[in-house]
Amino acid sequence: MNAKVLAIANQKGGVGKTTTTVTLGAALARRNKKVLVIDLDPHACASVHMRFFPDLVKRSTYDLFTAPKKVWPVLWEQLIVRNEGQEFDTVPASIRLSELEVDLKEKQGKGNLLKSALEEVRDKYDYILLDCPPQLGMLQVNAIVACDLLIIPIQTDFLALHGLKLLFDTLRTLNKVLPKPVTYRALATMYDKRAGACRRVLDLLGRKMGDLMFSSVIGLDTRFKDASALGKSVYEIDASCRGARGYELLAKEVEALW
Template identity: 60%
Template sequence: MAARILAVANQKGGVGKTTTSLSLGGALARKGKRVLVLDLDPHACATLHARLYPETVTVSLYELFVAKESEWPAVWEQLIHTQAISGMDIAPGSIRLNDLEDVMHNRTCKGTILARAVRKVRDRYDFIVLDCPPHMCLMLVNALLASDLLIIPIQTDFLALHGLRLLFDSLHTLNKVLPSPIRYRAVATMYDKRAKACMHVLDLLRKKMDGAIFETVIGVDTRFREASALGCTIFDIDPKSRGACSYADMAEEVLKLW
């Protein structure tokens, strides 16, 4: 079966998108799934996290976007770094992704490039995870249009609810022109069970999302930062840690969706 495509996005920065992409992907890989992570963020944090540095990355997702359709298979071959981090393959991002808006200005069907290009590698994987940038841009539109499920990490704090509104405005705009609406599910991240404010925001979120939220809640765990410093995922540091167990639970929920 062709890979399910999970876009991890929220227009608010620092809410756990990259951590969710790599930890959920890592959890799925530990369950024997073939996982490819695409780093669609110009800041390329997932790429750096996998210890792929700009000076060594000669082909990034930028090259895929600007390539002709006939060149896509060859670009994918150079783009994918096999088993780059915790059993996952990764296609690196690059700061050049920032230039896409200008470079692609006159291209037709530019919002569906990723959806079309990904078909060339979809059969090789069970899941393709898209780590998205924190702002509305051509990459985010491409990610949403390619996705089977949009996963929205939401930091359990009051300000995080603001980013949500921006994302839903974008979703409504896109849904108007799509044959079927984009399927989505939120996940509460960085939850501190000792903080009353966190509990309150989680209650609010559950009401607001009306069922479209994972049961699993991702708690605060310092090992996530350790993992990014060490170029691995939390599973390589402590697979029994609370953070690792919660992404393993989330992966179980994801597997039950199809």
């Protein structure tokens, strides 16, 4: 195995980023893939969703960025956790991630830390999913540099298009210094086919992005909130709901890319 690294990012919050990370991870695992989800957001939403609460977590992604490289092999063993009944492994986050900008201010090569650290575990997984914070900073840059594919969830709402512009500005900046351009695909989320505005945004995205957009469209589904409240993936509570089926189609599209 040599894991494909998927970063899920958008510089606007509330677009389905964590839902996409957790549910796509579960959908891939249900297709017999070995999956690791790494929470890079100081708010730790993906961690809490999977019942890893920051106050109780002994090791977090903060340690991965601050520990010496020589301890990475042992550290990974401490970082990777899984609760009973869950479909994939998780590395939980900590509020201390918000301190990294200051803690690593003078560190050389800080934008490549995650990419280097992932080399220790890539041979153990088929997919590694990175749940990114919504704001541009060291963590989001690390995720984009480390990934094989950047997945950009876009809420089908006109306001969400502004966050997309910010992310593309970031990509243009990074592409000037990276050895090869970042590969990305957009994913339409929170789609309500009854709303004319949603239909217009989806049509606009399709015309603007063409092949750089997944065919899968994730519809509004209250079962996502139900699953989050129970600390489970949507497949554990209702594998046949609209949202679950949407992410099953996305998992097939992701697999077909390689």
